[in-house]
Amino acid sequence: MGEVVAIIPAFNEEERVAATVTALRSIPAVTRVCVVDDGSGDETAARAERAGAVVLRLPCNQGKAAALAAGVSQTQGDLLLFADADLGSSAGRLGVLISLVQAGQADMAIAHFLPAVSQRRGGGMGWAKGMAARAIHQLTGWQPRSPLSGQRALRRTLWQEVQPLPAGFGVEVALTIRALQRGFRVVEVPVELEHRVTGWGWRDVVHRGRQWWAIWRAVQSCRREAGRVRPAQPAQIGRASQADRETLGQADEGER
Ligand SMILES: Nc1nc2c(ncn2[C@@H]2O[C@H](COP(=O)(O)OP(=O)(O)OP(=O)(O)O)[C@@H](O)[C@H]2O)c(=O)[nH]1
Ligand SMILES: [Mg+2]
Structure with missing residues (x-):
């Protein structure tokens, strides 16, 4: 089997990044x-390195998408595992995602985030999650349960084919x-995970x-893109097919 590289975008994660790296390294x-340190002002990079990660330091904060892109472009391997830096030891449960993609059962396997028992309370109001789930369903027909999950195994070819992605x-x-x-x-798999639960302090609200x-x-950009490729309205299809019929017919003749 080829190389499988785990990529962790991290911003000020000194408390949890080492445990996350250690857990990911324990997946056979x-x-x-690879930890992409996105301009952290704390010990994230040093602690990730000590835990055995290759660390890529971005000179200033560029956001999660840019950090993932940097990690992908600076590493090799046909299979990528994205994981948040704050999962701690629970990141060790993500091996199942890799197995599914390696077995050819999916091109991208996403962890449906089952909060560990200790974390069943807390978190936000679910507005962003609801908005993301509705958009995915409307634009693709697929109903996700964890539309924002950052834990995913995917083929590098998939990543390349969906570029450019929003920031x-x-x-x-x-x-x-x-x-x-x-x-x-694309499949979702339930995985019991823990992470740092965002509270309701002012920093949390800003976050x-x-x-x-x-x-x-991101949702607006996907809607605009879908609008550009949306099939024409029935009346337009009628007119277009009428106008194009001869041309298409000639093309058919030519092909045969
Ligand atoms: N590259 C980059 N990563 C970030 C940034 N902010 C957070 N992250 C990372 O993105 C991952 C997810 O961030 P979290 O803050 O845990 O967000 P979340 O778990 O999706 O959402 P909450 O439940 O609201 O906390 C973690 O690995 C963070 O370190 C940032 O500005 N840049
Ligand atoms: Mg988190």
């Missing part, structure tokens, strides 16, 4: 763990929509606002 299929926290929703629109097989805004922008 994972051959390399920041909108990256996952656009990745799912574009992958499905391009005919890739949520940034996430919501990025996701909204």
Whole structure:
């Protein structure tokens, strides 16, 4: 089997990044763990390195999408595992995603985030999640349960075919929509995970606002793209097919 590289976008994650790296390194299929430190002002990079990750340091904060893109472009391997930096030891449960893609059962396997028992309370109001789920369903017909999950195994070819992706926290929703629109097989698998639960302090509210805004922008860009490729209205189809019939007929003749 080829190389499987785990890519972790991280911003000020000194508390949890080492445990996440250690857990990912313990997954037998994972051959390399790359942490992309997105201009953190804390010990994230040093602690990730000490835990055995290859660390890519971005000179300033560029957002989650840019960090993932940098990680993908600076590593090799046909199979990518994206994982958030704050999963801690629960990141060790993500091997199932890799197995599904390696077995050819999916081109992208997403962890449906089952909160561990200790984390069943807390978190936000689900507005961003609801918006993302509705957009994915409307644009692809697929109903996700964890539309914003950052935990996914995917083929590098899939990643390349869905570019360019919107910036920041909108990256996952656009990745799912574009992958499905391009005919890739996407599955969700329940995985019990833990992460740092965002509270309701002012920093948390700002963080949520940034996430919501990025996701909204990503959804709008996917809607615009879908609008550009949406089939013409029935009346237009009628006119177009009438006008094009002879040309198409000639092309058919020519092909035969
Ligand atoms: N590259 C990059 N990554 C970030 C940034 N902010 C957060 N991240 C990382 O993105 C991942 C997810 O961020 P979280 O803050 O845990 O967000 P979340 O779990 O999706 O959402 P919440 O439940 O609201 O906390 C973590 O690995 C973070 O370190 C950023 O500005 N740039
Ligand atoms: Mg988190």
